[in-house]
Amino acid sequence: MALMVLIPPVIIYETHHNLAMPIHSYQAFLQTASKILLDANNAHQHSAVIIINLDGLPKLDGILGYTEVDEILGNLVQQIQGALNGKDITGPSGRHQICCLLSDLLTTNHAILAAHKIMRIFTQNHYFNRRRVSLLPRIGVALNSTKKDNLKQLMCNASTALYHAQRNRETIRLYDDNEKALLLSGMDIWSELDxxxxxxxxxxxxxxxxxxxxxxxxxxxxxxxxxxxxxxxxxxxxxxxxxxxxxxxxxxxxxxxxxxxxxxxxxxxxxxxxxxxxxxxxxxxxxxxxxxxxxxxxxxxxxxxxxxxxxxxxxxxxxxxxxxxxxxxxxxxxxxxxxxxxxxxxxxxxxxxxxxxxxxxxxxxxxxxxxxxxxxxxxxxxxxxxxxxxxxxxxxxxxxxxxxxxxxxxxxxxxxxxxxxxxxxxxxxxxxxxxxxxxxxxxxxxx
CATH class of the missing domain: 3.20.20.450 (EAL domain)
Structure with a gap:
């Protein structure tokens, strides 16, 4: 069951010395995020991955066009980046998804606070060419509680949390190890159901x-x-x-x-x-x-x-x-x-x-x-x-x-x-x- 779809290179935002700088490829985002997470693990800092899925954007692809929807996504990336700490990085991680790596958190609870801060951005009215657009965000959060997880594992966990947020019609969902087992069980049931x-x-x-x-x-x-x-x-x-x-x-x-x-x-x-x-x-x-x-x-x-x-x-x-x-x-x-x-x-x-x-x-x-x-x-x-x-x-x-x-x-x-x-x-x-x-x-x- 695919929970994430990679998209062509887009502008991602990395922050060095509290100055946002654009990275022009998804691969560069992954490389930068992996390095930041490795440094955070070595320093025993709390970190987390947040994935935001925008359920309202797929309909807009056929109405406004892919280029216009990409522009909407890019604007949202900038707004989210501006709301987070200087060491955090943000960028699209799927056709209608945005991913954030939060490093150097004081506690893991601050990841949930950041998710709510991001959600407040979406409570505002968003317009494109004077038309109000519905974004319908869902957020999955994965905590690096052991300070040993790599980026791939954290993104997988955040995607699992996002899946359950969509399934249970919640706005924010924190990853739980037990839910991974439930998801695998659901895949077994699905494969046998036909x-x-x-x-x-x-x-x-x-x-x-x-x-x-x-x-x-x-x-x-x-x-x-x-x-x-x-x-x-x-x-x-x-x-x-x-x-x-x-x-x-x-x-x-x-x-x-x-x-x-x-x-x-x-x-x-x-x-x-x-x-x-x-x-x-x-x-x-x-x-x-x-x-x-x-x-x-x-x-x-x-x-x-x-x-x-x-x-x-x-x-x-x-x-x-x-x-x-x-x-x-x-x-x-x-x-x-x-x-x-x-x-x-x-x-x-x-x-x-x-x-x-x-x-x-x-x-x-x-x-x-x-x-x-x-x-x-x-x-x-x-x-x-x-x-x-x-x-x-x-x-x-x-x-x-x-x-x-x-x-x-x-x-x-x-x-x-x-x-x-x-x-x-x-x-x-x-x-x-x-x-x-x-x-x-x-x-x-x-x-």
């Missing part, structure tokens, strides 16, 4: 949602599972993270869509008048053909759009709000149902609820599982239910694990529950048996 999709090694299980007023299953959430022969059980979030940003994301989403709807058709034929909920990631909304793919899958398996709930996370909306909203409204116009998953744990706001054509919100289990123990949690759950109902939304409580919690949610007016109390993730055959039994004997099937 084969797993083709060979049906992946599996879907279904967790029922109980409609409180009738005691029947209103829908089931399709949950992705993968038990790898050598890697063991791979959590769904790690699986999705490995696929995000690659061509495998679309392939994985298509597999989930078609598998969920095919099995939905099977349990409906067996006598369960039940819909299905399918989770989409923020990365799915980068696919311009997403709406068409979902509609085609629904038509192939003859499942009405009104029986298909698309579950969104709050991150989905935050990642690229305009494009996401357009896609969400397109799905709604076709007739698909929309739910906000894990409500209350991210960027929830009343404004966002008003923007989205939702049908339901799912209260995160964080608030539900301890609501009988902590009054504050109970107040939050009660408020969410009341607000949701005022907006004509159905409310699903996740993480319901016992009868007492279920009964209290019933008193509060919650519409549906999901969790161990109703049932764990079930295979298709288990779901059919459970659903038919519940249909025959009612809520007593849960006891």
């Amino acid at each position: 084969r797993a999709i083709d060979t049906d090694e992946l599996q879907l299980v279904f967790q029922p949602q109980l409609w409180i007023s009738t005691g029947t299953i209103r829908s089931v959430e399709a949950l992705l599972r993968w038990n790898h022969s050598s890697l063991g059980f791979i959590p769904p979030d790690k699986l999705v993270q490995a696929a995000e940003g690659t061509e495998l994301m679309t392939k994985l989403t298509l597999w989930v869509l078609n598998s969920a709807l095919r099995q939905c058709q099977e349990y409906r034929k067996a006598g369960l008048s039940t819909g299905v909920s399918i989770n989409l990631s923020a990365d799915d909304f980068n696919d311009t053909e997403l709406v068409e793919l979902i509609e085609q899958a629904a038509n192939i398996w003859c499942v009405p759009p009104g029986d298909i709930m698309i579950e969104l996370t709050e991150t989905t909306i935050m990642e690229d709000q305009n494009n996401s909203l357009e896609t969400i409204h397109a799905l709604k116009n076709i007739g698909f149902k929309l739910a906000m998953d894990d409500f209350g744990t991210g960027y929830s706001s009343m404004e966002r609820l008003l923007l989205l054509p939702l049908d339901e919100i799912k209260i995160d289990k964080t608030f539900v599982k301890d609501m009988l123990m902590y009054p504050a949690h109970e107040h939050i759950v009660s408020s969410m239910i009341n607000i949701g109902h005022r907006l004509n939304l159905d409310i699903v409580a996740e993480g319901v694990e016992d009868m007492e919690t279920y009964k209290h949610l019933q008193i509060l007016g919650c519409d549906a529950v999901q969790g161990y109390f109703v049932g764990n993730g079930m295979t298709l055959s288990e779901l059919i048996s459970f659903g038919l039994r519940l249909k025959a004997v009612g809520r007593d099937a849960l006891c």
Whole structure:
């Protein structure tokens, strides 16, 4: 997985005796930085590498042109150089990246302070030919804590930190040795995922949602599972993270869509008048053909759009709000149902609820599982239910694990529950048996 792309020679800034002097090649920057770091190591000085990636610049390549974007990058290099200490050097390290070597730091904490100082530069408005440009910076920081690391290792570590900053949508991320292992694990998962999709090694299980007023299953959430022969059980979030940003994301989403709807058709034929909920990631909304793919899958398996709930996370909306909203409204116009998953744990706001054509919100289990123990949690759950109902939304409580919690949610007016109390993730055959039994004997099937 490439985290850094070298670019043709550009002007880099080196400082000698507190006087900034241009270096005219990337190779010269590396040579100078290596020498400075070696001197710092020999002098037992603290040092660090900072890599800044500008997520907003790739779009500008096609709008303004490469030369103009290079000019923007060069101006930023000068601003950053001016904000740092005289012995630090700064220069582009990739097509849309800037690298800083900080030497002679008083403590390693000063590297984080420098990163925040750099970030303040990007809070200012930046213009090119009187047009405001969006830079969207992410920063990775690697500390030379052992005072033995070479430049190559530090830049690799800073790139790893940057990768995790982008993945977790953070502005600044400090390198952690444990994250290197996570990144390597993600590469192993990614390399195996394509084969797993083709060979049906992946599996879907279904967790029922109980409609409180009738005691029947209103829908089931399709949950992705993968038990790898050598890697063991791979959590769904790690699986999705490995696929995000690659061509495998679309392939994985298509597999989930078609598998969920095919099995939905099977349990409906067996006598369960039940819909299905399918989770989409923020990365799915980068696919311009997403709406068409979902509609085609629904038509192939003859499942009405009104029986298909698309579950969104709050991150989905935050990642690229305009494009996401357009896609969400397109799905709604076709007739698909929309739910906000894990409500209350991210960027929830009343404004966002008003923007989205939702049908339901799912209260995160964080608030539900301890609501009988902590009054504050109970107040939050009660408020969410009341607000949701005022907006004509159905409310699903996740993480319901016992009868007492279920009964209290019933008193509060919650519409549906999901969790161990109703049932764990079930295979298709288990779901059919459970659903038919519940249909025959009612809520007593849960006891």
